[in-house]
Amino acid sequence: xxxxxxxTSTGNELISSGLTAQGSWQYIYVPRRxxxxxxxxxxxxxIGEILKNIATGTTKGESKKGPVQKCPNCGETVLxxxxxxxxxxxxxxxxxxxxxxxxADLNELDAKKCRKCGYxxxxxxxxxxxxxxVCPICGYRMDAILTQCPACNTRFL
Numbered sequence: 001x002x003x004x005x006x007x008t009s010t011g012n013e014l015i016s017s018g019l020t021a022q023g024s025w026q027y028i029y030v031p032r033r034x035x036x037x038x039x040x041x042x043x044x045x046x047i048g049e050i051l052k053n054i055a056t057g058t059t060k061g062e063s064k065k066g067p068v069q070k071c072p073n074c075g076e077t078v079l080x081x082x083x084x085x086x087x088x089x090x091x092x093x094x095x096x097x098x099x100x101x102x103x104a105d106l107n108e109l110d111a112k113k114c115r116k117c118g119y120x121x122x123x124x125x126x127x128x129x130x131x132x133x134v135c136p137i138c139g140y141r142m143d144a145i146l147t148q149c150p151a152c153n154t155r156f157l
Contacts, residue, residue: 080109
């Protein structure tokens with residue numbers, strides 16, 4: 001009787017086989033019930049991953065969107081939203097810093113305020129995203145499109 005026939009007749013399933021360091025074959029068997037439960041759990045977890053990918057709009061192997069940089073340690077492309085570099089394992093937050101424009105202190109990438117002087121990075125981002133209109137004659141800066149400059153009364157077409 002072969003090992004596979006013995007396992008089937010006793011209600012066991014072969015899950016792994018291979019050579020040991022001594023050169024003999026090693027077989028690992030588990031009870032059929034345990035084997036089936038593991039397969040079902042693997043299947044269910046796989047469906048959960050598929051549903052999560054559908055909900056987030058990603059496919060298997062596709063990375064999440066976000067700012068991309070090169071790892072200064074190994075040169076691998078990393079997303080700034082990652083926890084570690086996939087190649088060398090260095091923490092992404094320890095690799096990249098945000099320099100404060102007011103005091104030049106280096107802060108964490110996700111810092112909302114400078115830890116030294118309290119400069120507000122969120123307010124800076126909001127200012128940078130705001131559209132500003134400039135009068136071509138006097139240089140007056142406006143937050144909205146106007147038909148006439150309030151400073152020099154130049155009419156805009």
